[in-house]
Amino acid sequence: MILARGYPTKMVNYLEMGERTMKNPLDSLWGTVIAGVVLTAVLVVFARNFLG
Amino acid sequence: MENINLVAALSRWIHFMAGVMWIGLLYYFNFVQVAALKNAGADGTAAGITKHVAPRALLFFRWAAVVTWLAGAALLGPLFVDAFLLRNGMGPIGIGAWLGTIMLFNVWVLIWPNQKKILGMTPASDDEKNAARRVAFLASRTNTMLSIPMLFFMANGWSHRALFGL
Numbered sequence: 001m002i003l004a005r006g007y008p009t010k011m012v013n014y015l016e017m018g019e020r021t022m023k024n025p026l027d028s029l030w031g032t033v034i035a036g037v038v039l040t041a042v043l044v045v046f047a048r049n050f051l052g
Numbered sequence: 053m054e055n056i057n058l059v060a061a062l063s064r065w066i067h068f069m070a071g072v073m074w075i076g077l078l079y080y081f082n083f084v085q086v087a088a089l090k091n092a093g094a095d096g097t098a099a100g101i102t103k104h105v106a107p108r109a110l111l112f113f114r115w116a117a118v119v120t121w122l123a124g125a126a127l128l129g130p131l132f133v134d135a136f137l138l139r140n141g142m143g144p145i146g147i148g149a150w151l152g153t154i155m156l157f158n159v160w161v162l163i164w165p166n167q168k169k170i171l172g173m174t175p176a177s178d179d180e181k182n183a184a185r186r187v188a189f190l191a192s193r194t195n196t197m198l199s200i201p202m203l204f205f206m207a208n209g210w211s212h213r214a215l216f217g218l
Contacts, residue, residue, distance in 0.1 A: 026193035029083065036200025043147055043201050047216055051143030 060127060067123035071206075074116035075199055077109055082196045085109075086189070102171060110167055117159045121152060144216050148205030155195045155202065162191035 025031030085101065092098040128135050128149070135146040166184035169176035176184065205212075 024190075026190055026197065032082070032193050032197050033200065036197040039197065040201040040204050043205070044215070047144050047147060047205075051138050051216070 060129065063123045063127035063129075067120060067127055070116045070119035070123060073112060074120050075203070077113040077116065078192070078195055078199060080109065081113070081192055106167075107171060107173075110164065110171075114159050114164050117156050121156045124149065124152060144205050144212055145208045148202050148208065151198050151202035151205065155198050158191045158195050163188050163195075166191075 023031075025035045085106070089098055089101055092101055125132055128145075131140075131142055134140045134142040135149050138146040165174075166188035168174045169181055169184040170188060
């Protein structure tokens with residue numbers, strides 16, 4: 001019984017608590033372009049530091 | 053030596069022309085056709101695009117991808133292996149070559165077979181068509197995303213050599 005008090009049995013609806021679901025950036029054109037620019041920056045850092 | 057230069061010059065020329073067609077059509081699909089089809093579906097005019105425009109655009113799109121890759125490989129010539137192994141100063145162009153290769157794979161393995169189901173070129177149920185629509189869409193968007201770093205690394209001129217300390 002003591003243990004039970006620490007473990008709520010009621011399911012918590014995280015969406016109701018304001019938590020947002022993650023969306024796929026590729027579903028929007030802006031998300032796609034921004035993802036491409038970010039990937040470019042990551043690859044430039046990789047190329048500058050790890051490629052001969 | 054002159055023959056080698058001629059092959060390189062022709063390969064670069066063909067690589068650029070086919071690449072413009074490939075990426076141009078990719079941008080047409082993503083920036084124009086997706087939104088246009090949504091609106092056309094609402095007023096019942098989508099068939100004009102799906103029957104007459106999309107199949108023709110896809111024909112040039114997928115074969116331009118092949119020609120671009122082959123001309124790029126010919127342009128790399130003896131440096132092909134160095135580029136794909138990202139060594140001997142060929143790292144930046146190698147990254148571009150890898151991105152282009154992944155995009156070619158997406159075109160022929162993910163986009164084209166699923167587009168055939170969507171356009172009714174191969175038989176598919178409504179559920180299969182819906183699944184194919186999502187896969188083709190995400191593969192096409194992935195290629196649009198990959199085209200951004202691909203074009204950056206492909207434009208491997210003097211500015212880039214300085215950037216990468218080559």
